Amino acid sequence: MNGEPRNGSWCGRFAKNIPVLARGERERYTFGPMLRSPLAALLLVGALLAAPSSRADDDLKKVAAALDGYRYEFPCRDPMPENPKPGADGVSARATDDPATNDKFTDVRKFGGEPGKRYKVTLRVRGVVEPMMYKDGEQVGEYFYIGGTPNNATYNIYQLSISAPESHYFFNRQDKVGHRIFTIDYTAAIEIEGGATITFHGDGQNGRMITNFLKLVVPDIAPAPKPYNGQFIQLNVVDVAEVK
Secondary structure, X not given: OOOOOOOOOHHHHHHHXXXXXXXXXXXXXXOOHHHOOHHHHHHHHHHHHHHHHHHHHHHHHHHOOOOOOOEEXXXXXXXXXXXXXXXXXXXXXXXOOOOOOOOEEEEEEEOOOOOOOEEEEEEEEEEEEOOEOEXXXXXXXXXXXXXXXXXXOOOOEEEEEEOOOOEEEEOOEOOOOOOOOEEEEEEEEEEEEOOOEEEEEEEOOOOEEEOOOOOOOOOOOOOOOOOOOXXXXXXXXXXEEEEO
């Protein structure tokens, strides 16, 4: 037999002709020595069946493209010293003389998907931040905060607001503020309706910030391997699922 499947066996028949749907047409492919065992044939079947599911997941992730890769940034006005002073604060590059714009920014985007449908979006939240306190909401994990309001008048606020269902979130929650700087890396799940308005808002409140005096770096996030001169948070979409 020399290891060859018989033409009359199930493996032989499967190996000779497997229908595959490609570009909207049925095409037939003949596989040679790679399918010389039932195990190889089964592995190929699994790969073919998994492909549509993978494409569906990718399509759902595109729904949340407005969120994927968004960065909140509070750059320092002055260059990073060679040997920063521990606990040092500095002037924000976003500082202005106008209270309406001083050390704050707002970006508005439109979420994808179909109106009337709701989506569960899992975000990976990474960055270098200072602490901030919030109240009258719900703490989830160490840093994520659902709803509520800021509970300090000077430290940086990182906020995400959703129009439908109406909700908002904060990303740098701590029990107390202070001249500390630290990295964050966690996931958080939120729900968004198709076509909702997404508002990203950052507010440094007083034109100053805790500098990245520890020269912290978040792996695989720009400007790694160099430290960012200031503070930032980057959001990346990990998963999107339709809420049934």
